[in-house]
Amino acid sequence: MDLGLKDRRALVTAASKGLGRACAEGLVAEGARVFISSRDPERTGREIGAAGWLASDLSSEDGPERTAGEAARVLGGLDIVIVNAGGPPPGTFQSTDLPAWEAGFQLTLMSAIRLVKATLPLLRQSEQGRIVFITSISVRQPIPNIVISNAMRAAVTGLAKTLSRELAPDRITVNCVAPDAILTDRIRHLAGGDEENVRRMAERTPMRRLGTPEEFAAACVFLCSRQAAYISGQTLGVDGGSTLGVH
Numbered sequence: 001m002d003l004g005l006k007d008r009r010a011l012v013t014a015a016s017k018g019l020g021r022a023c024a025e026g027l028v029a030e031g032a033r034v035f036i037s038s039r040d041p042e043r044t045g046r047e048i049g050a051a052g053w054l055a056s057d058l059s060s061e062d063g064p065e066r067t068a069g070e071a072a073r074v075l076g077g078l079d080i081v082i083v084n085a086g087g088p089p090p091g092t093f094q095s096t097d098l099p100a101w102e103a104g105f106q107l108t109l110m111s112a113i114r115l116v117k118a119t120l121p122l123l124r125q126s127e128q129g130r131i132v133f134i135t136s137i138s139v140r141q142p143i144p145n146i147v148i149s150n151a152m153r154a155a156v157t158g159l160a161k162t163l164s165r166e167l168a169p170d171r172i173t174v175n176c177v178a179p180d181a182i183l184t185d186r187i188r189h190l191a192g193g194d195e196e197n198v199r200r201m202a203e204r205t206p207m208r209r210l211g212t213p214e215e216f217a218a219a220c221v222f223l224c225s226r227q228a229a230y231i232s233g234q235t236l237g238v239d240g241g242s243t244l245g246v247h
């Protein structure tokens with residue numbers, strides 16, 4: 001299927017590895033011109049054939065705006081934004097102090113708000129704008145011991161749903177893709193760097209395996225496609241069937 005992504009101009013943030021990188025690679029494979037960012041994106045940018053990259057910290061006040069500006073300068077506009085950031089640290093409510101909440105708020109929610117604010121004027125000029133937020137399956141089923149993520153992803157999902165209505169007249173679709181247990185460094189870190197824990201995590205999934213970043217990226221790339229023009233305001237779980245709810 002031709003996804004109509006050739007020469008489309010895409011920004012993928014937090015894309016030096018893991019899910020962001022896989023999304024950027026997926027878009028490059030479809031012929032899109034892709035700009036990536038992270039705190040250290042250069043090696044990945046070269047490896048995947050990105051059109052450009054910028055080192056920026058998304059949780060800083062000016063990081064998202066600088067990233068959007070440089071992406072637009074290099075690409076000559078923007079059609080697609082995949083909004084991603086690193087995951088906040090794990091912890092229970094009891095073990096999480098207020099500075100950690102503030103840092104998580106900046107990293108997960110404010111970075112998304114700032115990035116959309118900065119890219120919206122550009123997306124409005126696109127014939128078919130796309131915003132995809134990478135969230136977490138915790139929006140359907142909160143995950144024990146990552147309370148900041150559980151709270152902030154719900155906020156991002158509310159933001160996405162609201163935006164989908166506001167931006168529909170501008171032909172911009174807004175969706176979330178919610179991963180669960182896709183094997184990346186984030187999962188290795190949450191497993192305490194212990195391969196045996198990773199194996200046990202895989203055993204607990206319905207498919208008895210973790211997902212691959214490429215399987216996750218395929219969902220994001222489809223939502224960026226021409227064919228997905230009438231899909232907006234949705235959360236698509238890429239979780240190997242792990243959630244128990246019916247919606």
Ligand SMILES: NC(=O)c1ccc[n+]([C@@H]2O[C@H](COP(=O)([O-])OP(=O)(O)OC[C@H]3O[C@@H](n4cnc5c(N)ncnc54)[C@H](OP(=O)(O)O)[C@@H]3O)[C@@H](O)[C@H]2O)c1
Pocket residue numbers: 013014015016017018019020037038039040041056057058059084085086087088107134135136137149179180181182183184185186187
């Ligand atoms: N993997 C899963 O199954 C899963 C499940 C639920 C939710 N998620 C969420 O999905 C997102 C991506 O996860 P992942 O598994 O791909 O994680 P990952 O492998 O740890 O990659 C994280 C990426 O974020 C970048 N990054 C981190 N902090 C940043 C910052 N302050 N500013 C800019 N870039 C930053 C990192 O690059 P630099 O170090 O170069 O900055 C890296 O490219 C995370 O928010 C994670 O919590 C993942």
